[in-house]
Amino acid sequence: MIPRIGFGYDIHKLAAGEDLWLGGIKLEFHLGTVGHSDADVLIHAICDALLGAANLRDIGYHFPDTDKEWKGADSKELLKSVTAILKDKGYAIGNIDSTLVMERPKINPHIEAMQKVLAPLMNISEDEISIKATTSEKLSFVGNEEGVKAYAVALIYKK
């Protein structure tokens, strides 16, 4: 069994009047992420980590933001599709580790809920999806609450 590793990174702008979807759940906050889909930065980073591990390009390649089909799309559906793409290629997911970078709101109270939502979409257990959160110490665009970032790594293996 040869494991493969993948890395994913994503950024979304924050703006008033937008919903804040993170890790598959909607958080109450006065700012939300801007994007073609529901702009769930954590899910997008995870999708890219999974696709990268399988050397299958990135989510922009599979779900182009010029495509009306993905306008306002639920990112949970994208993650399900990515899991299916990997499964078709004979891959199973081992584990994911991820980090959200944003100033507010506090993410830690929501991590368990995110794990509960995301794990079944990838056919893994909650123990196999790690979500961490940190701030940007008020520095740069994340610190100014102009945007949010997420990083993820994924381990996959051929079944």
Ligand SMILES: [Zn+2]
């Ligand atoms: Zn994105």
